[in-house]
Amino acid sequence: MGIKERKTKHKEDLRKRILEAAKKLFVTAGYEATSIRKIAQEIEFSPTTIYLYYKDKSDIIYALHQEGFLMLRQDFQPLMQVDSPFERLKAIGKCYIRFALTQPDFYEVMFMMKGPMEYLKVHCVDGEWAEGERVFDFLLQTVRDCQEVGYFQQLDVVQVAVQAWSSVHGLCSLFVSGHLKSMMEVVLDEDNQERMIEQAFRVFVHYLEATK
Structure with a gap:
């Protein structure tokens, strides 16, 4: 070298x-x-x-924000090969949950801290959020593909995508923040928390299936 x-x-x-x-x-x-x-x-x-x-700590937190979204995009990339749109949608949810469980610090920076959003307001035109938009666009396209095969008829694509995202985010944020464990009457170890999140996601998937 x-x-x-x-x-x-x-x-x-x-x-x-x-x-x-x-x-x-x-x-x-x-x-x-x-x-x-x-x-x-x-x-x-x-x-x-x-x-x-x-330049300052806001520059640092945004760099972490970018790195985290690059990691998440790389995790999503193989899912493009899933032909069934609804199976791809389920896979996106599972992948997102796995990212939160295995990269909780990145998840907190990306989705739970205000710092990166404040950086966007100051430094990006019209709050442009390139990293997040690329990830969300993948979800949007998957919802559109689902509509083409009969799911979510008469429903707004963006609303369905946001509902799907917010549902898994709620589960993940409770885990990352520690609230999921502290709110349970019986103390759960990490494995049981993970199983609870995955089970709750399966319930949500059944709800989505009913919209076909």
């Missing part, structure tokens, strides 16, 4: 360390309580070093 390649790798490794440290602090301490100085302390570098990569 040449000098140029080593420098590039060093920069990329440091960028990843900054993002990992920031994600940890955003989730454990909260976005408002996290500063560039605290992120720098976490990775044992000076704040000046972080400013070489990111």
